[in-house]
Amino acid sequence: MRAEVLKGHLDGLLLSVLEQGPIHGYAVIESLRVRSGGAFDLPTGTVYPALHRLERAGLVRGSWSTGAGRRRRCYELTAAGRTALADQRVSWWQFAGAVSTVMGGGGPAWTTAT
Amino acid sequence: MDDRHLTSSLVADLDPSARPVAAGYLRELAAALPGSRRDRSAILTEIADGLIEQIADTDGPNPATVARTAIRGFGDPQHLAAQFAPELTGKTAHRTGFGLVSSGPFIGALWLLALTSGPPAVSTASLPERIIGLFAALPVLPVLLLIIVPTALVATAGAGRAAWVLPIATGTACLAGLVAGVGCAVVDLTLVVHALLPGGAWSPFLVAAITISTVRLIVAGAAARRCGRLRFAG
Numbered sequence: 001m002r003a004e005v006l007k008g009h010l011d012g013l014l015l016s017v018l019e020q021g022p023i024h025g026y027a028v029i030e031s032l033r034v035r036s037g038g039a040f041d042l043p044t045g046t047v048y049p050a051l052h053r054l055e056r057a058g059l060v061r062g063s064w065s066t067g068a069g070r071r072r073r074c075y076e077l078t079a080a081g082r083t084a085l086a087d088q089r090v091s092w093w094q095f096a097g098a099v100s101t102v103m104g105g106g107g108p109a110w111t112t113a114t
Numbered sequence: 115m116d117d118r119h120l121t122s123s124l125v126a127d128l129d130p131s132a133r134p135v136a137a138g139y140l141r142e143l144a145a146a147l148p149g150s151r152r153d154r155s156a157i158l159t160e161i162a163d164g165l166i167e168q169i170a171d172t173d174g175p176n177p178a179t180v181a182r183t184a185i186r187g188f189g190d191p192q193h194l195a196a197q198f199a200p201e202l203t204g205k206t207a208h209r210t211g212f213g214l215v216s217s218g219p220f221i222g223a224l225w226l227l228a229l230t231s232g233p234p235a236v237s238t239a240s241l242p243e244r245i246i247g248l249f250a251a252l253p254v255l256p257v258l259l260l261i262i263v264p265t266a267l268v269a270t271a272g273a274g275r276a277a278w279v280l281p282i283a284t285g286t287a288c289l290a291g292l293v294a295g296v297g298c299a300v301v302d303l304t305l306v307v308h309a310l311l312p313g314g315a316w317s318p319f320l321v322a323a324i325t326i327s328t329v330r331l332i333v334a335g336a337a338a339r340r341c342g343r344l345r346f347a348g
Contacts, residue, residue, distance in 0.1 A: 045189035056204060057277070070166070071159050
C-alpha cells in the first residue's frame with residue numbers, strides 16, 4: 001500500500017504499534033509490516049520523522065538505550081498518547097463504518113435501498 | 115567528532131564492503147540536516163541503527179548490493195532531512211528560548227544590584243524603586259523586555275513540554291527565538307555600554323554583570339543567528 005494512502009492514519013497506526021510497549025524505530029516499522037500482513041511496508045524514512053513529530057506533540061516518549069551493541073532510541077506511549085490513540089480508534093471506526101456503508105462493504109442499508 | 119568520523123564509526127560493525135555505502139548515505143544525510151551538531155548526531159545515530167537492522171534483514175548477492183537495497187528503503191537523504199527539519203528547527207528555538215528565559219532573571223538581578231547599589235540613599239531603596247530607577251536611566255530596557263519575554267516564551271514552545279501547552283508551528287517558534295535572541299543581545303550591549311561610560315562607580319557586582327552579560331551577548335547572538343538561518347533556510 002502506498003504511503004500517500006496512509007496519510008492521515010500514520011499517527012494512529014504508530015501509536016497503536018507502540019501500545020504493546022517500548023520499541024525502537026526499526027521495530028516499529030517491522031511491527032507495522034507484520035501486523036498488516038505486509039500491506040503497510042512503509043518507506044523507513046517516513047516513520048522516523050513521524051516518531052519525532054509524535055514525541056514533540058507529547059504523545060510518545062523517546063529514550064536512548066543500548067541494544068545489539070549500539071545506541072538505539074526506543075519509544076513508548078505517554079498518557080496523552082494513550083488518550084490520543086483511544087480518540088483515533090473511535091474516529092477510525094466511525095469513518096470505516098461510514099465508508100463501508102456507502103461502498104457496500106457491510107451495510108444492510110445498501111441492499112435495502114432499492 | 116565531525117560528521118565524517120561519526121558516520122564511519124556508526125557503521126563500523128558492517129561488512130567492509132557495505133560500510134562505505136552506508137557511511138556515504140549517512141554523510142549525505144548529515145550534510146542535509148539543519149540544526150546543532152548534537153541534534154544531527156542523535157538523528158544519525160538513530161538512522162544508522164535502523165539502517166543496520168534493515169541491512170541485516172535484506173537479501174542480496176553481496177554485502178554492498180544489500181546495503182544499497184536497504185538504503186533505497188530509507189529514501190533520498192535530502193528528502194529524509196527535510197522531514198526532520200521541523201523538529202530540528204523547533205528544538206533550536208526551544209533551546210534558545212529556554213536559555214534566555216532561565217538566564218534572564220539571574221542576569222537582571224545582577225545588573226540591578228550592580229547599577230543600583232552604592233550610595234546609602236540608593237542602596238536602601240526598595241526593589242520596585244530600584245527597578246523604576248534603572249528603567250528611568252535606560253528607558254529602552256522596558257521596551258525591549260516587553261518584546262523579549264513573550265518571544266522567548268513562544269520560542270520555548272518549539273519543543274519539549276511547552277510545545278504541548280502551546281502547539282505552534284516550529285517556524286514561528288524559530289522566528290520568536292530570532293527576535294528574542296537579537297533583543298537580548300541588544301539589552302546586554304546596552305547595559306555593558308552604559309556601565310562602561312565614564313563616571314560610574316565600579317563594584318564586584320558590576321564586574322560580574324559585565325562579564326556575564328558579555329558572555330550572554332555572544333551566546334544570544336549566536337543562537338539568534340542559528341534561528342535565523344533555520345527560519346529562512348526555506
